[in-house]
Amino acid sequence: MRCTNADRVRPVVSLREFFRDSVAQSMQRQGVRADDNTAHYVVSLLTLFARSEALFEEVDSGIGLKPLALMLADAVDAAGPEERAFTLQRLGDVSLFVAGFFADGLAHKSVDVDYYIGMGGGAYHCLSQQLQNTPRGSTFGPVFDELACKFKAFVDVLNDIRSEAQPKQEQDILRLYELWLRTGSARAARSLRKLGIEPNSSLDRRSRH
Secondary structure (H helix, E strand, O other), rough: OOOHHHOOOOOOHHHHHHHHHHHHHHHHHHHOOOOOOHHHHHHHHHHHHOOOHHHHHHOOOOOEEEOHHHHHHHHHOOOOOHHHHHHHHHHHHHHHHHHHHHHHHHOOOOOHHHHHHHHHHHHHHHHHHHHOHHHHHHHHHHHHHHHHHOOOHHHHHHHHHHHHOOOOOOHHEEEEEEHHHOOOHHHHHHHHHHHHOOOOOOOOOOOOO
């Protein structure tokens, strides 16, 4: 009996509940531990960005994603702390979502997933520092600090959620290896070992072509 796309559809009563369960299960599979507030933030982020109008914005070429470097420039040039905090949060959120769900699509772009990890983790770190000694900082400061410290781990969590949600396909081993080389992803390393491949950092880009 052939499995169709309709057979793979799973009814979801609440998108937030779906992401809450998915994040919890993926964190357990990936061995990622985090404060409940941090996990709740990631769930809220996924629920928000499930709506395209929340993720994309108006850019010079139409509707799309503003380049991360321009977001960072906006944060630097912000008129005040509230505007700077908003822009840094947006930079961190977009970086986490894109690196987690669209890492494969970055393979042939001018910037790769490690760039998003660096920019996103840095944005969350700056945001946690800026919120110190503020009313909002008492609640969200530790959340952004943990996201900064465990940014790569949460990228793995989102990658795992995407992998579990999509139909199983033959893995792109070369891309998986490159992801591990660039980011040190624990998830990528485990996936490679399941395929019988031991990650070896001495294997450079030229020897893989």
